[in-house]
Amino acid sequence: MTAQVSTQIYEGGFSDPVFGSQTVFRAVMDAMANPGRVIDLGQLTQAPAPLEPAAGAVLAALADYDTPLCFEAQNNADAAAWLTFHTGAPVTADRANAAFAVLVSRSAVGTWSDFAIGTSSFPDRSTTLLLPVEDLRSGKRLTLNGPGIEHAADIAPAGLPEGFASAMGENAKLFPLGFDLLLVCGSELIALPRTTRIMEN
Amino acid sequence: MTGTDALPAYNFAYLDEQTKRMIRRAILKAIAIPGYQVPFASREMPMPYGWGTGGVQVTASVLGPDDVLKVIDQGADDTTNAVSIRAFFAKVADVATTTKTTEATIIQTRHRIPETPLEAGQILVYQVPIPEPLRFLEPRETETRVMHGLEEYGLMHVKLYEDIAQHGHIATTYAYPVKVEDRYVMDPSPVPKFDNPKMHCSPALQLFGAGREKRIYALPPFTDVVSLDFEDHPFAIQRFEAHCALCDARNVYLDEVVTDDRGGRMFVCSDTDHCETRRTEGHRGTGLPQTEGGETASTSREAAE
Amino acid sequence: MYVAVKGGEAAINNAHRLMADRRRGDRNVPGLTIEQIAGQLALAVDRVMAEGSLYDPDLAAMAVRQARGDLIEAIFLLRAYRTTLPRFNNSTPIDTATMRIERRVSATYKDIPGGQLLGPTFDYTHRLIDPAMTEDGPVEPGHRRPVESDACAPRVTDILNGEGLIEPDVFSNAEPSDLTREPTEYPVDRDLRLQALARGDEGFLLALGYSTQRGYGRTHPFVGEIRIGMVDVEIDMPELGFAVTVGSVRVTECQMVSQFKGSAGVKPRFTRGYGLVFGHSERKAMAMSLVDRALRADEFDEQRLAPAQDEEFVLEHCDNVQSTGFVEHLKLPHYVDFQAELDLLRQLHEDTTTATIDDDQAPLSEAAQ
Numbered sequence: 001m002t003a004q005v006s007t008q009i010y011e012g013g014f015s016d017p018v019f020g021s022q023t024v025f026r027a028v029m030d031a032m033a034n035p036g037r038v039i040d041l042g043q044l045t046q047a048p049a050p051l052e053p054a055a056g057a058v059l060a061a062l063a064d065y066d067t068p069l070c071f072e073a074q075n076n077a078d079a080a081a082w083l084t085f086h087t088g089a090p091v092t093a094d095r096a097n098a099a100f101a102v103l104v105s106r107s108a109v110g111t112w113s114d115f116a117i118g119t120s121s122f123p124d125r126s127t128t129l130l131l132p133v134e135d136l137r138s139g140k141r142l143t144l145n146g147p148g149i150e151h152a153a154d155i156a157p158a159g160l161p162e163g164f165a166s167a168m169g170e171n172a173k174l175f176p177l178g179f180d181l182l183l184v185c186g187s188e189l190i191a192l193p194r195t196t197r198i199m200e201n
Numbered sequence: 202m203t204g205t206d207a208l209p210a211y212n213f214a215y216l217d218e219q220t221k222r223m224i225r226r227a228i229l230k231a232i233a234i235p236g237y238q239v240p241f242a243s244r245e246m247p248m249p250y251g252w253g254t255g256g257v258q259v260t261a262s263v264l265g266p267d268d269v270l271k272v273i274d275q276g277a278d279d280t281t282n283a284v285s286i287r288a289f290f291a292k293v294a295d296v297a298t299t300t301k302t303t304e305a306t307i308i309q310t311r312h313r314i315p316e317t318p319l320e321a322g323q324i325l326v327y328q329v330p331i332p333e334p335l336r337f338l339e340p341r342e343t344e345t346r347v348m349h350g351l352e353e354y355g356l357m358h359v360k361l362y363e364d365i366a367q368h369g370h371i372a373t374t375y376a377y378p379v380k381v382e383d384r385y386v387m388d389p390s391p392v393p394k395f396d397n398p399k400m401h402c403s404p405a406l407q408l409f410g411a412g413r414e415k416r417i418y419a420l421p422p423f424t425d426v427v428s429l430d431f432e433d434h435p436f437a438i439q440r441f442e443a444h445c446a447l448c449d450a451r452n453v454y455l456d457e458v459v460t461d462d463r464g465g466r467m468f469v470c471s472d473t474d475h476c477e478t479r480r481t482e483g484h485r486g487t488g489l490p491q492t493e494g495g496e497t498a499s500t501s502r503e504a505a506e
Numbered sequence: 507m508y509v510a511v512k513g514g515e516a517a518i519n520n521a522h523r524l525m526a527d528r529r530r531g532d533r534n535v536p537g538l539t540i541e542q543i544a545g546q547l548a549l550a551v552d553r554v555m556a557e558g559s560l561y562d563p564d565l566a567a568m569a570v571r572q573a574r575g576d577l578i579e580a581i582f583l584l585r586a587y588r589t590t591l592p593r594f595n596n597s598t599p600i601d602t603a604t605m606r607i608e609r610r611v612s613a614t615y616k617d618i619p620g621g622q623l624l625g626p627t628f629d630y631t632h633r634l635i636d637p638a639m640t641e642d643g644p645v646e647p648g649h650r651r652p653v654e655s656d657a658c659a660p661r662v663t664d665i666l667n668g669e670g671l672i673e674p675d676v677f678s679n680a681e682p683s684d685l686t687r688e689p690t691e692y693p694v695d696r697d698l699r700l701q702a703l704a705r706g707d708e709g710f711l712l713a714l715g716y717s718t719q720r721g722y723g724r725t726h727p728f729v730g731e732i733r734i735g736m737v738d739v740e741i742d743m744p745e746l747g748f749a750v751t752v753g754s755v756r757v758t759e760c761q762m763v764s765q766f767k768g769s770a771g772v773k774p775r776f777t778r779g780y781g782l783v784f785g786h787s788e789r790k791a792m793a794m795s796l797v798d799r800a801l802r803a804d805e806f807d808e809q810r811l812a813p814a815q816d817e818e819f820v821l822e823h824c825d826n827v828q829s830t831g832f833v834e835h836l837k838l839p840h841y842v843d844f845q846a847e848l849d850l851l852r853q854l855h856e857d858t859t860t861a862t863i864d865d866d867q868a869p870l871s872e873a874a875q
Contacts, residue, residue, distance in 0.1 A: 018213050022265045025225045029263070032232045033406045033421045062229075064222050099226075120350030122691075124230035124239045147235050147382055148421035150404075176384060180233045193233035195382065195421075217590060240689030245589040249582070250828050251835025275842045282838055284515050312842045330832070341818055343692045369857055374846035393846040413828050415689045439849050457845055471842055 009078060012046035013086040014060060020044040024061035031182070031191035036144045036153030038136050040188050045086075048078040054184040055102055055130040056082075063089035063100060070098035070115075070127075072107055095127070103131045105159060109167035115179050123176040126194075134159030136185050146172075146196040155190055157183050168198050214261040214294040220244055224262040224417065228408060231419035236381030237349070238332050238416040246412065253286055254412030256309050256328035263324060263408070264290065264307060269297045271305035276313035276454065276471035283311075302474050312375075314396040316453050316475040319405035321422060327390040329411040332418065334378040334388040354386050357429065365434050374439070379426045386429070387418065395438045395454045400426040443468040446488025448479035529574045543567035552756075552785025553577055557826065558584030559686075559705045560591075561755050561784050578707075582827045589686070595741045596681070598749050602759045602782075603661055605735040609786075612662050613729040614763060620659025625734060626786075662731040663761045663778065672763060672776040692818050699801055699821065700794075704783055706824030708790045714814040715796035723800040723812030727779065730763035734786050758783045762795035767806045777806060 014020030024041050031039040047056025050073060063069060065088045071080055079102070080091045092098055095114040115127035133139075139158030142165065145151070161167075171178045171194055178194030192198070212218065220242075227241040246254040264270065270290055274283040278300040286309060287298050299305050302317040311328040319325060331337075335345040338356045348354070357378060364372040371377075377394035381387050389397055390409060400407065400420060407420040420426060430436035441455045446467040453475060455468035467488050470476035530537065544551050544567040554566040558581045566584055573579035609625025612618050624630075626648070666672040683698040690698070703711060718725055736756050740749040760781035768774030779799025781791035800814035813819055823829060 018218060019266065021218065021222070025221075026263065026265060029225075029228060029232065029406075032229050062222055062226055064219060066223065067226070121346045122240075123234050123237060124227070126230070128229070147424040148232075150402075150423045176234050176237055180229075195233065195235065211590060215590070217592065240691070242687050242689050244686075245582075245585040245827065247586045249834060250831025251833075252831065252838065254831075275839045279514050280839055281514070281518055285518060288515065288518075311838075312840070330835070342822075343818060368854055370850065370853065372850060374850045375843040391840075391843050393842055395846070413832055439846060454842065455845070456841055457848065471845075 008048050009082040009085050012048070012056075012082065014044055021061035024057045028058055028061070028182075028189070028191070031189055032180070032193055033148050035146060035148045035191050035193055035196040036155045038155075038188055038190055042187060048082050050075060050132075051079040051082070051102065052130075052132045052184040053187045054189045055132065055182075057187070058130065058182065058184075058189070059083055059089070059100060059102075060086055063087040065089065067099035068092040068094070068097050070095055070101040072102065072104045076102070098127050101127050101129050103129055105132045105134070106161045107131060109161050109163045112167060112171075112179065117171075117174055117177040117179055120177070123178075126177065127179050129179050129181045130184050131161075131181060133157045133183050133185050136183060136188055136190055141201050143199045143201055144192075144196050145199075146193075148193075149196070155183075157185070157190065165198050165200050168192065168196075172197055211293060213266075214264050214290070215247070216244065216258065216261045220258075221262045224258055227417045228259065228262065228419065231408070231417050232406070232421050234385075235420055235424050236379075236385030236387040236418060238411075238418045240415055241417050243412045243415040248285070248289070250413035251330065252282060253309070253311055253328035255410030255414075255417070256311070256326050256412075257286060257289070257410070258412055259326050259408050259410035259417060260290065260307060260309050261294070263326070264294055264296060266294070266296065268306045269299050269304055271299050271302065271308045271474075272310075273308065273313060273315070273472075273474075274311040275456070276315070277473040279473060300474050301478075302472075312391050312393075313454065313471060314392055314399045316450075316470070316472040317478075318399075319403055321404040323405040325403075325405050325407045327392075327407065327409045329388065329390045329409050329416070330413075331376075332388055332409065332411040332414050332416040334376075334386050349385060352384065354380075357386060358431075361429060362431065365431070371430070371434060371436075377436075378429050380429060381420065382425050383427075387426075389426075393439060393454060394428065394436070397426070397428045397436075398438065402426070441468060444486060445470045445476060445479075446486040448476045448484045449486040450475065450479055450484070529572075538571055540564055540567045540571065543570050549786060550575075550577060550580075552787050553708060553790070554580045554584055556784040556787055556790060557581045557705055557707065558588065559784075560584050560588040578826050578830050582830070585827055597739045597741050597752070600737045600739060600755075600757070602733065602737060602757070603659075603664070605659075605733055605737045605757075605759075606754075607659055607733055607735040608756075609734040610659060610731065611729070612731045614662060614731075618659075618662060618665070618731075627788075659733075661733075661761065663763070666730070666763065666776065670773070670775065673767075673778060675778075690821065692821075693804075694817065694821070696798070696802065699817065700780065700782070700798060702821045702824060703781070703794045703797055706794070707826035707829065708787070708793065710824050710826070710829075711793040711797050712789060714800070714820065715793035717812065718796050718800045718814045723803070723815045724765075725762075725777075725779065725796065725799045726765040727796060727799065728763045729792070730761040732758065732760045732788055732791065734758045734788070756785050758785065758787045758791040760788070760791035760795040762792070762799055764799045765806075777802070 024044060027039050027041050031037060041054050041057045045057045045060045047053060063083060067089050069083060069089045069091050083089055084091060096116050098115060101115055116125060118124055118126040135158040137156055139156045141154050141156045144153045144155060175194055180193045183190040224241055227239045231239045243258060246257055248254060272283045272287040274280040277283065290296050291298055302315040307324045307326060309326040333345050335348055335357065338360055339345050361371050375393045376388055376391040377397055379387050379389050379397060389400060402423050404422050406422055409418045428436040443455060444451050445453065445455060447469050450470055454471045456471045458467050458469055460467055544563045550570055551563055551566045554569055554577055555561050558566065569580035569583040572583060607623060609627060610623045612622060663672055667674055683695060685698055685701055736754045738751045738754045740751050742749050762779035764777045764779050766774045766776045779795035781794030783791045797814055797820060801817055801820060803810045803815040810816060
């Protein structure tokens with residue numbers, strides 16, 4: 001596998017790791033604190049395909065030796081090598097042990113229950129999922145409420161997996177356990193933490 | 202070690218990047234599980250445990266070069282520890298600082314929430330000594346962790362009710378426990394219960410850091426925060442009869458200042474920015490002489506900064 | 507007229523300036539040098555390194571000077587520096603069997619292979635204040651024995667283990683836990699406990715170790731062996747395929763041979779308490795080994811009744827940087843909370859007065875204020 005990895009993996013990290021990762025973290029924190037808000041992470045990193053730029057930036061800012069990464073796609077060699085080179089994060093196939101998981105577009109929601117949802121004593125030990133979508137604004141309207149949302153927030157991502165809303169509903173029912181999810185598209189993302197309740201209109 | 206070549210050099214905002222990443226991940230999980238205390242590998246900081254090491258680590262991990270930082274202790278910007286922490290960040294992060302609540306993007310606090318309502322986009326970072334609300338009922342972490350897991354909070358209600366039986370009141374006046382999103386009982390840090398209602402559905406993001414106890418927790422904006430109480434003994438905040446002697450403010454938290462040894466006392470705003478802003482707007486309390494002497498008093502407070 | 511009695515930057519700066527002045531003391535007396543502290547107050551420096559968990563005698567000596575001899579303050583200085591250091595590598599376990607021994611005593615055997623070696627000890631000094639300490643008179647050099655090429659000083663516990671009379675050492679290649687990098691989750695394993703104890707406050711561990719001797723978690727201890735000396739620190743170099751020595755450190759090791767224990771299928775044998783501390787620090791190593799053994803109560807089905815056997819209690823309170831911070835933080839302003847308490851107390855007084863005037867009137871609730 002390593003033999004086929006291109007030299008691309010050595011490039012595209014933060015040109016200023018201290019301020020670059022701070023900028024991305026603050027944007028992700030803003031997204032998590034305000035579920036449903038579309039947040040642009042900018043172009044501080046250039047991750048190899050098929051990693052969405054936003055997913056690459058989130059992981060470059062937050063992953064390291066302590067956070068096993070899981071890739072759902074098979075064609076992830078470049079992306080995995082890029083992340084390991086820039087962050088030191090180990091790649092794992094063990095979903096229950098992954099701190100972050102990069103899903104494929106239209107990932108099968110039925111398999112998401114393999115990811116860590118934490119334990120009653122440590123609900124924080126759960127996977128953060130990064131789900132690529134086609135677009136964050138032109139899809140069917142979903143209404144959100146929960147912490148971080150004053151009354152209700154609308155999102156309209158396009159290209160969601162089959163059964164997305166009900167899978168997220170099941171996840172919310174597990175609270176305080178559950179995974180947290182980021183919808184990524186281009187350099188933008190929307191956070192859907194486990195507390196967010198989603199209603200199809 | 203020889204000479205100055207090995208003298209310490211520190212990263213932006215003091216903490217190394219790996220530590221910041223670890224704390225940032227803890228903050229994100231804390232936001233995803235409001236009121237739950239996320240364990241984190243707290244670092245030794247260059248100020249003592251108890252001085253705000255948890256708040257400092259949270260602020261250091263969140264802070265960027267464009268932020269404007271305000272630090273208060275007991276509501277005041279000019280208390281020694283607030284001055285010291287503000288100077289620390291001005292030095293290690295070269296960040297802009299302010300005493301104005303409305304100008305700050307990040308406010309680190311010990312024991313108070315500003316009187317001026319916070320706005321969306323602002324971050325309030327609390328310094329927390331004992332993050333576990335059940336700690337004084339059950340000293341063991343192994344036990345309290347299970348109690349949170351099972352949502353077993355009966356002991357807390359028993360304690361509050363025993364107060365009522367004994368004193369006719371709930372005898373908790375600060376660090377008054379709250380329930381978050383109807384799930385976790387949370388310690389609001391030792392703010393007076395006067396400030397508890399400000400936590401409920403605040404548009405600001407509230408982050409809590411406990412360094413010695415190695416816990417981070419959070420309240421996202423617009424989160425339900427309810428002070429524990431009973432139907433026949435509803436939660437109520439402190440009410441002061443007095444107005445601020447400097448700015449005449451009512452319905453604010455007041456510090457009692459002993460003026461002599463014969464029972465003389467006056468009350469002044471605990472929130473110095475709120476008080477100064479009101480005086481700038483022309484409000485005057487009864488404690489200020491209606492002469493130029495009054496100006497001397499207010500100027501000397503600012504000069505002490 | 508009201509003038510707030512509050513501190514400020516000027517007050518802090520003035521306090522620091524005065525503190526520096528007091529630290530320097532009489533300017534007619536030469537200032538202390540780092541060499542003097544490291545060389546002549548070496549045991550203070552050793553304690554700072556041990557509890558600061560950073561082996562650097564010069565830096566520890568600087569910290570002692572900066573802290574005006576307040577060792578907990580010096581430990582804190584070293585810890586706050588240590589926490590910012592990047593980690594390049596982990597050493598392989600040090601091998602105390604190959605220690606260049608300066609002192610070695612056993613209380614369990616009269617003579618042992620390699621011999622008993624008193625070394626630089628206070629043990630048999632008479633504690634009479636020595637007038638020679640007022641001046642800098644000549645001091646004779648110590649006697650040094652020639653190093654024998656076949657010198658061999660096996661650990662006493664290895665000798666006992668050869669006969670199957672003591673529980674064997676547990677070998678493990680697992681990466682040890684690190685309480686400075688991961689939040690502690692109880693119950694913890696022995697590796698993490700030993701780390702906490704090695705960094706723990708000497709006075710606290712001494713008192714706990716003492717309490718086990720007085721019946722609060724008794725373990726019937728014998729000093730199998732104490733050895734002090736230099737050991738090499740090696741790191742594995744995967745590129746080279748072998749370990750290389752990166753330096754050497756002075757350590758004190760105490761193996762406490764404790765209460766024997768047997769069970770179905772296992773013949774009774776002695777158990778171990780272990781202490782290992784940076785520098786020359788016998789008291790700390792001994793106290794640590796007593797507390798280590800006491801904390802192993804569960805392993806030997808002993809009832810946990812005494813403070814020294816209580817893992818969460820010992821580990822949460824043995825760190826003097828944490829303890830001193832939280833105790834001393836009480837001097838920070840708390841007037842907001844005190845005001846809240848005053849307010850309630852006055853309310854309770856009012857309630858009592860009201861109740862006395864009119865017994866039928868129910869106590870006022872806070873909402874009615």
